[in-house]
Amino acid sequence: MLPADMVGGVSATRAANLEVSGEALSTFMKRVDTVLSELESSAGNPKRVGAQTINPASLNSGKHGAFPEADDLYAQYNAVHEKLTSLSRTLHLQIEAIGIAVQGAHRGFDNLEEEQRRRFHEIQMEIRRIGDAKGSKHSGDAKTGAM
Incomplete structure:
Protein backbone atom coordinates (compact mmCIF):
# COMPACT_ATOMS: atom_id res chain seq x y z
CA MET A 1 0.00 0.00 0.00
CA LEU A 2 1.22 3.50 -0.83
CA PRO A 3 1.91 6.06 1.90
CA ALA A 4 -0.83 8.63 2.43
CA ASP A 5 1.28 11.44 0.94
CA MET A 6 1.79 9.60 -2.37
CA VAL A 7 -0.22 10.88 -5.32
CA GLY A 8 0.13 9.06 -8.62
CA GLY A 9 3.47 7.59 -7.53
CA VAL A 10 4.99 10.96 -6.57
CA SER A 11 4.94 12.21 -3.01
CA ALA A 12 3.29 15.56 -2.34
CA THR A 13 6.66 16.85 -1.09
CA ARG A 14 8.39 15.90 -4.33
CA ALA A 15 5.57 17.36 -6.40
CA ALA A 16 5.90 20.65 -4.51
CA ASN A 17 9.64 20.65 -5.20
CA LEU A 18 8.98 20.24 -8.92
CA GLU A 19 6.72 23.26 -9.11
CA VAL A 20 8.38 26.22 -10.74
CA SER A 21 7.89 29.54 -9.06
CA GLY A 22 7.30 32.66 -11.04
CA GLU A 23 10.32 34.22 -9.35
CA ALA A 24 12.62 31.35 -10.41
CA LEU A 25 11.39 31.62 -14.00
CA SER A 26 11.86 35.39 -14.00
CA THR A 27 15.41 34.98 -12.71
CA PHE A 28 16.16 32.37 -15.36
CA MET A 29 14.58 34.53 -18.06
CA LYS A 30 16.83 37.45 -17.04
CA ARG A 31 19.87 35.17 -17.29
CA VAL A 32 18.86 34.00 -20.76
CA ASP A 33 18.30 37.60 -21.87
CA THR A 34 21.74 38.52 -20.51
CA VAL A 35 23.42 35.65 -22.35
CA LEU A 36 21.64 36.57 -25.59
CA SER A 37 22.62 40.22 -25.20
CA GLU A 38 26.24 39.28 -24.51
CA LEU A 39 26.30 36.97 -27.55
CA GLU A 40 24.90 39.72 -29.78
CA SER A 41 27.62 42.15 -28.68
CA SER A 42 30.46 39.61 -28.83
CA ALA A 43 32.68 38.31 -31.60
CA GLY A 44 30.43 35.21 -31.57
CA ASN A 45 27.55 37.17 -33.07
CA PRO A 46 26.45 35.25 -36.20
CA LYS A 47 26.82 38.35 -38.38
CA ARG A 48 30.34 39.03 -37.11
CA VAL A 49 31.39 35.40 -37.52
CA GLY A 50 29.95 35.37 -41.04
CA ALA A 51 31.84 38.53 -41.98
CA GLN A 52 35.25 37.06 -41.09
CA THR A 53 36.20 35.70 -44.50
CA ILE A 54 39.40 35.68 -46.47
CA ASN A 55 40.09 36.16 -50.15
CA PRO A 56 41.71 33.19 -51.91
CA ALA A 57 44.21 35.53 -53.54
CA SER A 58 45.54 36.48 -50.10
CA LEU A 59 46.88 32.93 -49.75
CA ASN A 60 48.01 32.38 -53.31
CA SER A 61 49.12 35.38 -55.31
CA GLY A 62 49.86 33.29 -58.38
CA LYS A 63 53.08 35.21 -59.08
CA HIS A 64 55.32 32.23 -58.36
CA GLY A 65 53.33 29.50 -60.01
CA ALA A 66 50.72 27.16 -58.62
CA PHE A 67 50.59 26.63 -54.88
CA PRO A 68 47.99 23.87 -54.32
CA GLU A 69 48.55 23.84 -50.55
CA ALA A 70 47.20 27.40 -50.40
CA ASP A 71 44.09 26.26 -52.24
CA ASP A 72 43.69 23.40 -49.77
CA LEU A 73 44.17 25.77 -46.85
CA TYR A 74 41.55 28.11 -48.28
CA ALA A 75 39.09 25.21 -48.74
CA GLN A 76 39.63 24.04 -45.16
CA TYR A 77 39.29 27.59 -43.80
CA ASN A 78 36.00 28.02 -45.64
CA ALA A 79 34.68 24.67 -44.39
CA VAL A 80 35.53 25.53 -40.77
CA HIS A 81 34.21 29.08 -41.19
CA GLU A 82 30.91 27.77 -42.56
CA LYS A 83 30.54 25.39 -39.61
CA LEU A 84 31.36 28.10 -37.07
CA THR A 85 28.89 30.49 -38.69
CA SER A 86 26.19 27.80 -38.58
CA LEU A 87 27.02 26.94 -34.97
CA SER A 88 26.91 30.59 -33.95
CA ARG A 89 23.57 31.07 -35.70
CA THR A 90 22.08 27.94 -34.15
CA LEU A 91 23.29 28.93 -30.67
CA HIS A 92 21.79 32.39 -31.10
CA LEU A 93 18.46 30.90 -32.17
CA GLN A 94 18.42 28.35 -29.34
CA ILE A 95 19.06 31.02 -26.70
CA GLU A 96 16.30 33.21 -28.17
CA ALA A 97 13.91 30.22 -28.18
CA ILE A 98 14.76 29.41 -24.55
CA GLY A 99 13.90 32.99 -23.61
CA ILE A 100 10.48 32.72 -25.26
CA ALA A 101 9.90 29.25 -23.77
CA GLY A 135 22.02 16.02 -42.60
CA SER A 136 21.90 16.27 -46.38
CA LYS A 137 25.54 17.41 -46.47
CA HIS A 138 26.59 14.46 -44.33
CA SER A 139 24.61 11.99 -46.44
CA GLY A 140 26.13 13.54 -49.58
CA ASP A 141 29.60 13.17 -48.05
CA ALA A 142 28.93 9.52 -47.29
CA LYS A 143 27.98 8.88 -50.92
CA THR A 144 31.16 10.45 -52.25
CA GLY A 145 33.40 9.05 -49.54
CA ALA A 146 34.38 12.56 -48.37
CA MET A 147 34.62 13.55 -44.73
Whole structure:
Protein backbone atom coordinates (compact mmCIF):
# COMPACT_ATOMS: atom_id res chain seq x y z
CA MET A 1 0.00 0.00 0.00
CA LEU A 2 1.22 3.50 -0.83
CA PRO A 3 1.91 6.06 1.90
CA ALA A 4 -0.83 8.63 2.43
CA ASP A 5 1.28 11.44 0.94
CA MET A 6 1.79 9.60 -2.37
CA VAL A 7 -0.22 10.88 -5.32
CA GLY A 8 0.13 9.06 -8.62
CA GLY A 9 3.47 7.59 -7.53
CA VAL A 10 4.99 10.96 -6.57
CA SER A 11 4.94 12.21 -3.01
CA ALA A 12 3.29 15.56 -2.34
CA THR A 13 6.66 16.85 -1.09
CA ARG A 14 8.39 15.90 -4.33
CA ALA A 15 5.57 17.36 -6.40
CA ALA A 16 5.90 20.65 -4.51
CA ASN A 17 9.64 20.65 -5.20
CA LEU A 18 8.98 20.24 -8.92
CA GLU A 19 6.72 23.26 -9.11
CA VAL A 20 8.38 26.22 -10.74
CA SER A 21 7.89 29.54 -9.06
CA GLY A 22 7.30 32.66 -11.04
CA GLU A 23 10.32 34.22 -9.35
CA ALA A 24 12.62 31.35 -10.41
CA LEU A 25 11.39 31.62 -14.00
CA SER A 26 11.86 35.39 -14.00
CA THR A 27 15.41 34.98 -12.71
CA PHE A 28 16.16 32.37 -15.36
CA MET A 29 14.58 34.53 -18.06
CA LYS A 30 16.83 37.45 -17.04
CA ARG A 31 19.87 35.17 -17.29
CA VAL A 32 18.86 34.00 -20.76
CA ASP A 33 18.30 37.60 -21.87
CA THR A 34 21.74 38.52 -20.51
CA VAL A 35 23.42 35.65 -22.35
CA LEU A 36 21.64 36.57 -25.59
CA SER A 37 22.62 40.22 -25.20
CA GLU A 38 26.24 39.28 -24.51
CA LEU A 39 26.30 36.97 -27.55
CA GLU A 40 24.90 39.72 -29.78
CA SER A 41 27.62 42.15 -28.68
CA SER A 42 30.46 39.61 -28.83
CA ALA A 43 32.68 38.31 -31.60
CA GLY A 44 30.43 35.21 -31.57
CA ASN A 45 27.55 37.17 -33.07
CA PRO A 46 26.45 35.25 -36.20
CA LYS A 47 26.82 38.35 -38.38
CA ARG A 48 30.34 39.03 -37.11
CA VAL A 49 31.39 35.40 -37.52
CA GLY A 50 29.95 35.37 -41.04
CA ALA A 51 31.84 38.53 -41.98
CA GLN A 52 35.25 37.06 -41.09
CA THR A 53 36.20 35.70 -44.50
CA ILE A 54 39.40 35.68 -46.47
CA ASN A 55 40.09 36.16 -50.15
CA PRO A 56 41.71 33.19 -51.91
CA ALA A 57 44.21 35.53 -53.54
CA SER A 58 45.54 36.48 -50.10
CA LEU A 59 46.88 32.93 -49.75
CA ASN A 60 48.01 32.38 -53.31
CA SER A 61 49.12 35.38 -55.31
CA GLY A 62 49.86 33.29 -58.38
CA LYS A 63 53.08 35.21 -59.08
CA HIS A 64 55.32 32.23 -58.36
CA GLY A 65 53.33 29.50 -60.01
CA ALA A 66 50.72 27.16 -58.62
CA PHE A 67 50.59 26.63 -54.88
CA PRO A 68 47.99 23.87 -54.32
CA GLU A 69 48.55 23.84 -50.55
CA ALA A 70 47.20 27.40 -50.40
CA ASP A 71 44.09 26.26 -52.24
CA ASP A 72 43.69 23.40 -49.77
CA LEU A 73 44.17 25.77 -46.85
CA TYR A 74 41.55 28.11 -48.28
CA ALA A 75 39.09 25.21 -48.74
CA GLN A 76 39.63 24.04 -45.16
CA TYR A 77 39.29 27.59 -43.80
CA ASN A 78 36.00 28.02 -45.64
CA ALA A 79 34.68 24.67 -44.39
CA VAL A 80 35.53 25.53 -40.77
CA HIS A 81 34.21 29.08 -41.19
CA GLU A 82 30.91 27.77 -42.56
CA LYS A 83 30.54 25.39 -39.61
CA LEU A 84 31.36 28.10 -37.07
CA THR A 85 28.89 30.49 -38.69
CA SER A 86 26.19 27.80 -38.58
CA LEU A 87 27.02 26.94 -34.97
CA SER A 88 26.91 30.59 -33.95
CA ARG A 89 23.57 31.07 -35.70
CA THR A 90 22.08 27.94 -34.15
CA LEU A 91 23.29 28.93 -30.67
CA HIS A 92 21.79 32.39 -31.10
CA LEU A 93 18.46 30.90 -32.17
CA GLN A 94 18.42 28.35 -29.34
CA ILE A 95 19.06 31.02 -26.70
CA GLU A 96 16.30 33.21 -28.17
CA ALA A 97 13.91 30.22 -28.18
CA ILE A 98 14.76 29.41 -24.55
CA GLY A 99 13.90 32.99 -23.61
CA ILE A 100 10.48 32.72 -25.26
CA ALA A 101 9.90 29.25 -23.77
CA VAL A 102 10.67 30.53 -20.27
CA GLN A 103 8.18 33.34 -20.73
CA GLY A 104 5.66 30.78 -21.99
CA ALA A 105 6.27 28.56 -18.96
CA HIS A 106 5.84 31.55 -16.67
CA ARG A 107 2.72 33.08 -18.21
CA GLY A 108 1.39 30.17 -20.24
CA PHE A 109 2.14 29.80 -23.95
CA ASP A 110 -1.39 30.90 -24.86
CA ASN A 111 -0.81 34.14 -22.95
CA LEU A 112 2.26 35.11 -24.98
CA GLU A 113 1.89 37.84 -27.55
CA GLU A 114 1.14 36.62 -31.05
CA GLU A 115 4.51 37.96 -32.22
CA GLN A 116 6.36 35.84 -29.62
CA ARG A 117 4.45 32.68 -30.59
CA ARG A 118 5.14 33.38 -34.27
CA ARG A 119 8.84 34.00 -33.59
CA PHE A 120 9.12 30.80 -31.54
CA HIS A 121 7.62 28.84 -34.45
CA GLU A 122 9.99 30.58 -36.93
CA ILE A 123 12.99 29.68 -34.77
CA GLN A 124 11.93 26.04 -34.63
CA MET A 125 11.51 25.93 -38.41
CA GLU A 126 14.89 27.61 -39.02
CA ILE A 127 16.68 25.23 -36.65
CA ARG A 128 15.04 22.30 -38.47
CA ARG A 129 16.21 23.69 -41.83
CA ILE A 130 19.75 24.04 -40.50
CA GLY A 131 19.64 20.47 -39.18
CA ASP A 132 18.20 19.17 -42.45
CA ALA A 133 20.91 20.97 -44.43
CA LYS A 134 23.60 19.45 -42.21
CA GLY A 135 22.02 16.02 -42.60
CA SER A 136 21.90 16.27 -46.38
CA LYS A 137 25.54 17.41 -46.47
CA HIS A 138 26.59 14.46 -44.33
CA SER A 139 24.61 11.99 -46.44
CA GLY A 140 26.13 13.54 -49.58
CA ASP A 141 29.60 13.17 -48.05
CA ALA A 142 28.93 9.52 -47.29
CA LYS A 143 27.98 8.88 -50.92
CA THR A 144 31.16 10.45 -52.25
CA GLY A 145 33.40 9.05 -49.54
CA ALA A 146 34.38 12.56 -48.37
CA MET A 147 34.62 13.55 -44.73
